[in-house]
Each structure stands twice: as C-alpha cells, then as structure tokens.
Amino acid sequence: MLTTLTTTVWAQDADLVAIADEQYNFGDKRDAGETYRQALGINPDNVRANYMAGICYLETIHKEKALTYLLKAYELAPEISPDILYLIARAYHYGEQFDEAIGYYQRYLSDVEAKKGQQYSKSKAQELTKQTERNIYECNVGKELMASPVPxxxxxxxxxxxxxxxxxxxxxxxxxxxxxxxxxxxxxxxxxxxxxxxxxxxxxxxxxxxxxxxxxxxxxxxxxxxxxxxxxxxxxxxxxxxxxxxxxxxxxxxxxxxxxxxxxxxxxxxxxxxxxxxxxxxxxxxxxxxxxxxxxxxxxxxxxxxxxxxxxxxxxxxxxxxxxxxxxxxxxxxxxxxxxxxxxxxxxxxxxxxxxxxxxxxxxxxxxxxxxxxxxxxxxxxxxxxxxxxxxxxxxxxxxxxxxxxxxxxxxxxxxxxxxxKDPEEVDSVEAKKPQVAEKAPEKPAVAPQPQPELQPVVCQIVVTDATGAPLDAQIILQPATETGFESIKTGTFRKDFMLKESKAMQVTVRKEGYMFQTIDLTVPAAQAGKAQQITKGVRLQPVTAGVRRILRNIYFEFDKVHLRPESHDELAKLEQIMRENPTITVEIAGHTDKIGTWDYNKELSLRRAQSVRAWLIGRGIDGSRIKAVGYGETRPLASNDDEEEGRELNRRTEFVVLTR
Incomplete structure (x- = not known):
C-alpha cells in the first residue's frame, strides 16, 4: 500500500513539472515558476523543479530568491547543467552577497578552463570567461558603492x-x-x-x-x-x-x-x-x-x-x-x-x-x-x-x-x-555626490604662506578600435604639430599630457596601413591649478574594402569655384597615402552641393570639384585609371536643403568611395 501511494505522489509531481515546462517554453515564466514550486510542495527533491524554479526567478523578478532552489538543485545533482555554478553566482549577486557571488564566479571560471577544448570551444570559453570576469568586476564595484551610499x-x-x-x-x-x-x-x-x-x-x-x-x-x-x-x-x-x-x-x-x-x-x-x-x-x-x-x-x-x-x-x-x-x-x-x-x-x-x-x-x-x-x-x-x-x-x-x-x-x-x-541645504541636486571636504574652522595666523596648488596637466587619450571594437595600434598625427606626439600606453590607447595657458583647437588624424584614415577635432582646455582634466576620444577605423565611404573633412574650395585652397593639401596627402599603400584599389571622388543655384549648375560644379581632386592625385603620381570623378550636385543630401544654413553646409562636401579592392 505504501509503495502504491509513493508512486502516485511522484507521478503528480512529474505531471506538474511537465505543465510548468509547457508554460516556460510558451514564454509564461511567472506562472511556470509558480507551477514548479507547486511540484516542489509535493516532492522537495525534484531536481528539475528546483533548477527551473531558480531559472524562473532569475528571468523575472525577485531574482535573489533563485538562490535557495539553485543550491538545492546543485546539492541533488551537481551535473544538472554546465552553468549551474554561474547561475548560483548570479543569484548571490542579485542578493547583494558579493563575496559569495565572487567565490562561485571563480569556481565557474576554473570549470570553464578545465573543459575548454572538450565541452567548450576555445571561442566559447573566451566568451564565457569575459562575461564572468565582468560579473566579478561588478561585484567589486557593488561592494565599493554600498560602502558609501549616497544621501x-x-x-x-x-x-x-x-x-x-x-x-x-x-x-x-x-x-x-x-x-x-x-x-x-x-x-x-x-x-x-x-x-x-x-x-x-x-x-x-x-x-x-x-x-x-x-x-x-x-x-x-x-x-x-x-x-x-x-x-x-x-x-x-x-x-x-x-x-x-x-x-x-x-x-x-x-x-x-x-x-x-x-x-x-x-x-x-x-x-x-x-x-x-x-x-x-x-x-x-x-x-x-x-x-x-x-x-x-x-x-x-x-x-x-x-x-x-x-x-x-x-x-x-x-x-x-x-x-x-x-x-x-x-x-x-x-x-x-x-x-x-x-x-x-x-x-x-x-x-x-x-x-x-x-x-x-x-x-x-x-x-x-x-x-x-x-x-x-x-x-x-x-x-x-x-x-x-x-x-x-x-x-x-x-x-x-x-x-x-x-x-x-x-x-x-x-x-x-x-x-x-535628504538635506536640500547640503545637497545641490539628486545626482550622486562625491564626498565633500568639511569647512575649515577659522584659521589662526599662519607662520608661513600656504603653497598654491600646482597646475595640473590635461590628459588626452585616443582610443582606437577596429570595426569589431577590438583595440588597434595606429599612427596618431597631431595638427598643428607639437614637439612631442601621443604615447602608446597599451594596445589601441594613446596618451598625451597638455599644459596649455589657454584653450587650443587642434586636429588629430588616426591612420593605419590597410584602414581608412580618420581625422577628428580636438579642443584642449587650458591647464588649471589643482584640477585634473581628462579628455577621451574614441576612433573606429574601417578596413579599406569595397563600398567604404569617407567624407574628406578638410577639402576647401573658393566660394562658387573649383580651385583647391592650400589648406586642403594635408587631407589630400592622406588620401594619396591610402592609394599608394593599397595599389590595387579603384576609387570614386564624389562631389556634392547644396540646393542653392540651378540643378544643372550644381551638377556641373560638383563634377568639376571632384575632377580637381582627381587632378591633384594624378599630379602626385597616382594612376588616373584608378580614380573616377563624379558630380552628384544636390541629388544626395545628408540633411534638408531648406533655408537652414546648417543643413546646406552638411550637403556641401567631397567624398571618397572605394569601388574595388
């Protein structure tokens, strides 16, 4: 009689898990979690019900409640899932038990490393390792932030x-x-x-x-x-x-x-x-x-x-x-x-x-x-x-x-x-505040004058990546040229400290063989006493492949004319260098105008300007058969050609397009 009763109870348990599985697969994770928990009311040692009850909490709300169920599943069947250690770490993490979370994250990292090449491919292992290391970093940040809550x-x-x-x-x-x-x-x-x-x-x-x-x-x-x-x-x-x-x-x-x-x-x-x-x-x-x-x-x-x-x-x-x-x-x-x-x-x-x-x-x-x-x-x-x-x-x-x-x-x-x-008299706004230095009591007569704060350099960093976001070593060219350039501090990251008496506008060109160069504006502020300043600019380089398009930012013509102004030569020299480094590519020089003037006139003006760029390159020894000049006039605007000057200015441009590699 006892055996028959036990078999019946276990069958009810399995039926509920099957129903919960259907709910979960349909997308109803909240109700699925409730049904898994009902199954556990019948059989607390059901491995799948414990595991999935934890999963449902992690994927809905009250994520920290997943911990009890995941620990139980791990106790009953340590091989229930390859990521069980990671999931337990996540539950500790959501529950703000950061040290415990870090411990399980580290155990999971060791497990991934041990199974690399067997259960996990090398690329998959790298992906899992990167994500887990990010989670460990988050736990350490959480410990720091919770130690100093904002008011x-x-x-x-x-x-x-x-x-x-x-x-x-x-x-x-x-x-x-x-x-x-x-x-x-x-x-x-x-x-x-x-x-x-x-x-x-x-x-x-x-x-x-x-x-x-x-x-x-x-x-x-x-x-x-x-x-x-x-x-x-x-x-x-x-x-x-x-x-x-x-x-x-x-x-x-x-x-x-x-x-x-x-x-x-x-x-x-x-x-x-x-x-x-x-x-x-x-x-x-x-x-x-x-x-x-x-x-x-x-x-x-x-x-x-x-x-x-x-x-x-x-x-x-x-x-x-x-x-x-x-x-x-x-x-x-x-x-x-x-x-x-x-x-x-x-x-x-x-x-x-x-x-x-x-x-x-x-x-x-x-x-x-x-x-x-x-x-x-x-x-x-x-x-x-x-x-x-x-x-x-x-x-x-x-x-x-x-x-x-x-x-x-x-x-x-x-x-x-x-x-x-909490205290409007002490806190200016609801954004997080850095710890403030308490006001000093009235000072006694000083024996000697206090030293003045020293000027602090402005730290400028250029972060260079490829199209996938991976760091990329490159050449950093500062214009106007200074005595020293940027220093590479690690792959893809370049630094220069400035000590300027007044703000100065510059341009930085980033180039690497096999990639399209990119020029960005850089305005460096004046150095300030006792105040460190940092500027970080991100530059993403695209490989020289067919279809890549780049606006030549510093190409200048006299108004309504086709003659290149001397200040255009630096930008054109970079284009020349790309042509020399990639001797098999063919390119299009595309001229564009705004809508001021007649359609025919703008078409002709844009073509002649593109031809001026082509002629400059030919004059520098680049084979003319590799360069096609096209004038699009007003037909390909980047912004509206209505009366707003900003829109028209965007549309007056010269582009460089790689046709074949």
Missing part, C-alpha cells in the same frame, strides 16, 4: 500609479504638472495577454494635484491593442516620443491636441534617426536643438549605443553622431536624458563602472574641450545589481524619477520611484 530618499511615487504589474519609462514636463509612463496593467486597450501572460504595454498619463499624482488614464490617440511604449516627452509637454516595433523598432512622435490629454496619430520621427535597426529610447534638450537616442545600428562600440542628432529646422533632424567611448561602452547603453541646463547627460548602461544590470550614470559636458567626460555611476541605493533605468531629473534639479525593482518600498514588479535629496 538620497527613494519613495514610490504613488500607489495610484504603481501596481503589482510593470510600470516604467516615466517622462515629466518641465513644470512636473503631468507624467507619462508605460504600464502592463489590466484595463488597457486589449483584454488579451501576450505570450508572457502579461497584458500588452499601454501608455498612461497622470496629473499632479496638490503635490500628489492622481489616478492614471490611458493616453488618447496613441494606444493600440498591441504593445505601445512611451519613451519621453518634450520639456514643454507638447511632443511625445514613443516606441513601435515597425522596421525592426523605431521612434515615433505624437503631438498634443487642443483637447486635454488627446494626442495626434504617431508618425516616424525622422529618416535620419530611424534605421533598419532598433531605435528604442530618445529625449530632446530643453532648447529643442538636440535629440539624443539609442540605436543598435552597426558601427557603434557594442550593443546599443547613444547618438546625438542636431535640429536644422522645425522637427527636422540631421545625421546622428555617436557620442563616443566616454558615454558608450561595449555593452548596452540606453535611456539618455539631458539636464535642463544642458550640462549633464544622464543615461543607463550595462557597462562602465556598474554593479550589475542597467545602472544609471551621468556625464558632464566639458565646454573647453567640447567633449563629454567619462561616465560616473550615481551610486547606491539609486543603483542595484538589477536593472535601474529611465532616469529623468526635474527642472530645478531637486527631484528625479526612474524605474526600478525594490521589494522593500515597491508595490509589485518594476515600479516608478521618486528620488529626493
């Missing part, structure tokens, strides 16, 4: 806004009169659920009255019966940016109608911004002149990168520029928001000096050098080992809003929180 109060903004479901992507107006956010709560446009058994995303609006956020309402005019996600809102509250899955994922805009809380039908923001790749986050500067957005298009530093596009007319955006390695890491970088004074960019990143998942960072704009400074982590408890994202700051700098998972103060899943300085 901030973090509170759930409102139980009327936050629910047991997901709320995220808060966007506020400059006067904080209303907030737009995304939620996957019940009561949205569709009664149906997605494969993960959560309601579809919808966009909501909540108004602040008497200091409190009221019950949210669906935003009229923008929601559909599938996923609709808000991204951001213009400071004046007139334009909403949202994400739609079209074309691989694009940014759309909607404009506020006269009727309260009603918005126009969304339309794509700009062909210069959206691409065939995924654009997923954006914000506009307070003056409306700059758009910051996220894209995973090729040519970045890895994962999703942050780009900036400048306005050249109403709702018109120019070609985007990657913000470089001070902002972008080899991992995902997301949710850029510029402070109202235009000096600080806030964003989330899985890279830089983070403690795990997306952390919130800031970067200060250096007016003297015209560059963004290296990213700074906003600290703990703003950041955690889980995702902390969609950070936005109030106009007065005294409050911030962001999305995070916080079991102790949250309502359910990811919620929206408000951050305020």
């Amino acid at each position: 901030m109060d973090i509170t759930s903004i409102s139980e009327a806004v936050n629910t047991v479901e997901l709320e995220y992507a808060p966007a506020i107006t400059s006067d904080e009169s209303f907030m737009i956010f995304t939620s996957r709560r019940a009561g949205g446009m569709s009664p149906d659920k997605a494969n993960d058994n959560l309601f579809y995303e919808d966009i909501y609006i909540t108004h602040r009255q008497n200091g409190k956020w009221n019950a949210p309402k669906l935003l009229e005019g923008v929601n559909t019966e599938t996923h609709d996600a808000s991204i951001n809102i213009s400071p004046d509250g007139s334009m909403l940016m949202l994400y739609q899955d079209d074309n691989g994922g694009d940014i759309f805009v909607s404009y506020k109608e006269k009727k309260e809380d009603e918005w126009s039908k969304p339309r794509p923001i700009s062909d210069n911004v959206n691409s065939e790749f995924r654009e997923s986050a954006a914000s506009i500067s307070a003056d409306g002149k700059r758009l910051f957005f996220t894209s995973d298009r090729p040519g970045g530093y890895g994962g999703a990168d942050i780009y900036m596009s400048e306005a050249y007319g109403k709702n018109k955006w120019g070609q985007p520029v990657n913000l470089g390695p001070a902002i972008n890491s080899e991992y995902d970088d997301d949710s850029p928001v510029l402070s109202y004074d235009g000096t600080t960019l806030y964003f989330s990143s899985k890279g830089h000096r983070g403690m795990g998942g997306f952390d919130v960072f800031k970067s200060e704009w250096n007016d003297s050098s015209g560059t963004w400074m290296n990213a700074e982590n906003l600290g703990y408890p703003i950041n955690t080992p889980d995702d902390d994202d969609h950070y936005t700051v109030s106009a007065d700098g005294m409050r911030a809003y962001y999305a995070s998972v916080k079991d102790n103060i949250g309502v359910g899943d990811m919620d929206i929180f408000m951050i305020t300085a």
Whole structure:
C-alpha cells in the first residue's frame, strides 16, 4: 500500500513539472515558476523543479530568491547543467552577497578552463570567461558603492500609479504638472495577454494635484491593442516620443491636441534617426536643438549605443553622431536624458563602472574641450545589481524619477520611484555626490604662506578600435604639430599630457596601413591649478574594402569655384597615402552641393570639384585609371536643403568611395 501511494505522489509531481515546462517554453515564466514550486510542495527533491524554479526567478523578478532552489538543485545533482555554478553566482549577486557571488564566479571560471577544448570551444570559453570576469568586476564595484551610499530618499511615487504589474519609462514636463509612463496593467486597450501572460504595454498619463499624482488614464490617440511604449516627452509637454516595433523598432512622435490629454496619430520621427535597426529610447534638450537616442545600428562600440542628432529646422533632424567611448561602452547603453541646463547627460548602461544590470550614470559636458567626460555611476541605493533605468531629473534639479525593482518600498514588479535629496541645504541636486571636504574652522595666523596648488596637466587619450571594437595600434598625427606626439600606453590607447595657458583647437588624424584614415577635432582646455582634466576620444577605423565611404573633412574650395585652397593639401596627402599603400584599389571622388543655384549648375560644379581632386592625385603620381570623378550636385543630401544654413553646409562636401579592392 505504501509503495502504491509513493508512486502516485511522484507521478503528480512529474505531471506538474511537465505543465510548468509547457508554460516556460510558451514564454509564461511567472506562472511556470509558480507551477514548479507547486511540484516542489509535493516532492522537495525534484531536481528539475528546483533548477527551473531558480531559472524562473532569475528571468523575472525577485531574482535573489533563485538562490535557495539553485543550491538545492546543485546539492541533488551537481551535473544538472554546465552553468549551474554561474547561475548560483548570479543569484548571490542579485542578493547583494558579493563575496559569495565572487567565490562561485571563480569556481565557474576554473570549470570553464578545465573543459575548454572538450565541452567548450576555445571561442566559447573566451566568451564565457569575459562575461564572468565582468560579473566579478561588478561585484567589486557593488561592494565599493554600498560602502558609501549616497544621501538620497527613494519613495514610490504613488500607489495610484504603481501596481503589482510593470510600470516604467516615466517622462515629466518641465513644470512636473503631468507624467507619462508605460504600464502592463489590466484595463488597457486589449483584454488579451501576450505570450508572457502579461497584458500588452499601454501608455498612461497622470496629473499632479496638490503635490500628489492622481489616478492614471490611458493616453488618447496613441494606444493600440498591441504593445505601445512611451519613451519621453518634450520639456514643454507638447511632443511625445514613443516606441513601435515597425522596421525592426523605431521612434515615433505624437503631438498634443487642443483637447486635454488627446494626442495626434504617431508618425516616424525622422529618416535620419530611424534605421533598419532598433531605435528604442530618445529625449530632446530643453532648447529643442538636440535629440539624443539609442540605436543598435552597426558601427557603434557594442550593443546599443547613444547618438546625438542636431535640429536644422522645425522637427527636422540631421545625421546622428555617436557620442563616443566616454558615454558608450561595449555593452548596452540606453535611456539618455539631458539636464535642463544642458550640462549633464544622464543615461543607463550595462557597462562602465556598474554593479550589475542597467545602472544609471551621468556625464558632464566639458565646454573647453567640447567633449563629454567619462561616465560616473550615481551610486547606491539609486543603483542595484538589477536593472535601474529611465532616469529623468526635474527642472530645478531637486527631484528625479526612474524605474526600478525594490521589494522593500515597491508595490509589485518594476515600479516608478521618486528620488529626493535628504538635506536640500547640503545637497545641490539628486545626482550622486562625491564626498565633500568639511569647512575649515577659522584659521589662526599662519607662520608661513600656504603653497598654491600646482597646475595640473590635461590628459588626452585616443582610443582606437577596429570595426569589431577590438583595440588597434595606429599612427596618431597631431595638427598643428607639437614637439612631442601621443604615447602608446597599451594596445589601441594613446596618451598625451597638455599644459596649455589657454584653450587650443587642434586636429588629430588616426591612420593605419590597410584602414581608412580618420581625422577628428580636438579642443584642449587650458591647464588649471589643482584640477585634473581628462579628455577621451574614441576612433573606429574601417578596413579599406569595397563600398567604404569617407567624407574628406578638410577639402576647401573658393566660394562658387573649383580651385583647391592650400589648406586642403594635408587631407589630400592622406588620401594619396591610402592609394599608394593599397595599389590595387579603384576609387570614386564624389562631389556634392547644396540646393542653392540651378540643378544643372550644381551638377556641373560638383563634377568639376571632384575632377580637381582627381587632378591633384594624378599630379602626385597616382594612376588616373584608378580614380573616377563624379558630380552628384544636390541629388544626395545628408540633411534638408531648406533655408537652414546648417543643413546646406552638411550637403556641401567631397567624398571618397572605394569601388574595388
């Protein structure tokens, strides 16, 4: 009788695991986790149920709760999965038990090394090792940040806004009169659920009255019966940016109608911004002149990168520029928001000096050098080992809003929180602060004068990578030439210390045989007493292959003429060198104009300018059969040819295109 009963119980256990497997494979990981845990209520020693219950926690919320189940699975069957040690480390990591996490990460590294060439290929082992070493680094950062928490109060903004479901992507107006956010709560446009058994995303609006956020309402005019996600809102509250899955994922805009809380039908923001790749986050500067957005298009530093596009007319955006390695890491970088004074960019990143998942960072704009400074982590408890994202700051700098998972103060899943300085008299804003030096007591008469702070050099670093992001040794040429050039401090990284009395504009050309050269602007500020300054510029070189295109940045013609000015010769000499180093390539010199003048005239002018460049190269001994000159006139603009000067200037250019290798 006892044997029969035991067999029946174990069969019930197996049935529940089979059901949970179906839920998990369908994408419903929350319900799957609950079903696995029900199976464990019948048989606590079911190996798969323990393992998968841990997996479901790691892939949803309350990730630290995975630890109990994964440790049990490992105890019952150490070979349950090749990555079991890594998963246990992840659970410790999410639970902020960093020393324990590091121990398991290191055990996993040893296991990977032992199985390299057998269970893991060499490339796979390198990939796993790199990721695990990054996780160990995050744990060490977490220990440092938690040892010095920032003086901030973090509170759930409102139980009327936050629910047991997901709320995220808060966007506020400059006067904080209303907030737009995304939620996957019940009561949205569709009664149906997605494969993960959560309601579809919808966009909501909540108004602040008497200091409190009221019950949210669906935003009229923008929601559909599938996923609709808000991204951001213009400071004046007139334009909403949202994400739609079209074309691989694009940014759309909607404009506020006269009727309260009603918005126009969304339309794509700009062909210069959206691409065939995924654009997923954006914000506009307070003056409306700059758009910051996220894209995973090729040519970045890895994962999703942050780009900036400048306005050249109403709702018109120019070609985007990657913000470089001070902002972008080899991992995902997301949710850029510029402070109202235009000096600080806030964003989330899985890279830089983070403690795990997306952390919130800031970067200060250096007016003297015209560059963004290296990213700074906003600290703990703003950041955690889980995702902390969609950070936005109030106009007065005294409050911030962001999305995070916080079991102790949250309502359910990811919620929206408000951050305020604990002591407004001592803390200027809600960004993380460095420790301050206490005020000195009134000094007694000094016996001798105190030494003045010495001038500190401006440290300039050039980081050179290839198309894959791997470091690349190259030649760094500084113009105008100085007594000493850049020094290579490691593969792909070059340094020079400047001690200038006043700010100076320069150009740096990066070149390597077999690659297209690249010239960048560099403005070095004056050295300051007692204040160290650093500039980091990232340069990505492309190999000389068919189809590679490069704008020749320093080619100058007299107005409305075709004669090359003398200051063009340095840039042309670099082009000549590429032709000599790659004797089999054929190239096209492409001339372009703006729309000022007639179509025929612009076509002829652009052709003659391209022919001038071709003639210069032939005069330097390059075989003319390798060079094709083409004039495109006004037919291939990079920006609008309307009356805005900035757009026309972008379109007046000479390009170099490799036709054959």
